[in-house]
Amino acid sequence: METKQQSKWYNSSTTVDILLFLLPPLGFYGLYKTKTIKSNTSKILYGVIAFVSMLTLLISL
Numbered sequence: 001m002e003t004k005q006q007s008k009w010y011n012s013s014t015t016v017d018i019l020l021f022l023l024p025p026l027g028f029y030g031l032y033k034t035k036t037i038k039s040n041t042s043k044i045l046y047g048v049i050a051f052v053s054m055l056t057l058l059i060s061l
Contacts, residue, residue, distance in 0.1 A: 010034045020050035 009015050010030035020027030027050055031043045 008033070011036050017046075020046060021053060024050055024054050 010033040013034075013036050016027060016030040016034060018027075019030055028047055031047055034043075
């Protein structure tokens with residue numbers, strides 16, 4: 001019996017990157033759950049970059 005394992009959306013680094021910029025709360029959740037970005041330091045760095053980018057975008061409007 002063979003089962004096909006589906007990849008979760010949060011294990012796709014491209015999807016998580018896009019969500020960090022478009023929907024930061026969902027992007028942060030994806031960073032927390034992902035297995036592809038292993039280092040906690042990298043997760044925090046990506047989160048800070050996304051947060052600063054979102055603030056810059058809101059201020060420029």
